[in-house]
Amino acid sequence: MTAMASKPTLNADVDVRFSPTGQPLAVRYDGRVWVVTEEPVHWFERDSWWERRRTAPVGAGNIVDIEFWRVQVKISANSALQTFLLRRDPAATHWVLESIR
Numbered sequence: 001m002t003a004m005a006s007k008p009t010l011n012a013d014v015d016v017r018f019s020p021t022g023q024p025l026a027v028r029y030d031g032r033v034w035v036v037t038e039e040p041v042h043w044f045e046r047d048s049w050w051e052r053r054r055t056a057p058v059g060a061g062n063i064v065d066i067e068f069w070r071v072q073v074k075i076s077a078n079s080a081l082q083t084f085l086l087r088r089d090p091a092a093t094h095w096v097l098e099s100i101r
Contacts, residue, residue, distance in 0.1 A: 014097045016069075016086060024071050027084055029097055034073035037081065041070040047090060065090055 015028040027034045044065045069086040083101040088094070 010097050010099060012097045014086070014095050016095045024069050024086070027071065027073060027086070027095075027097070029084075032075055034075055034082070034084070036071045037074050038072040040072075043068050 012029065016024050017026040017028075019025050024036050024040050026036060044067055047064045047066050067088045071084050071086065072081050073084055074081055085098040085101075087096045087098045089096075
């Protein structure tokens, strides 16, 4: 196994296209569409809401689960494979590209 250098944290807003079953198909970043080529990895982490002192109105729903996808993408058939780490915070309606490897 080889270590891969990670580019700095980006926190850039991106558009993510999903399949009807909820799997990411493509990511629009920096004016280009990156196609997901491998099986994505999906998980949730808990937000440390007590540190942020964030409040939410009654009935706001889940405000602590941060959703993540790790996707391997290509810009074209001949381009190098890149790994994008995508994040959506509980109160957000958009996805953030956290890092690229």
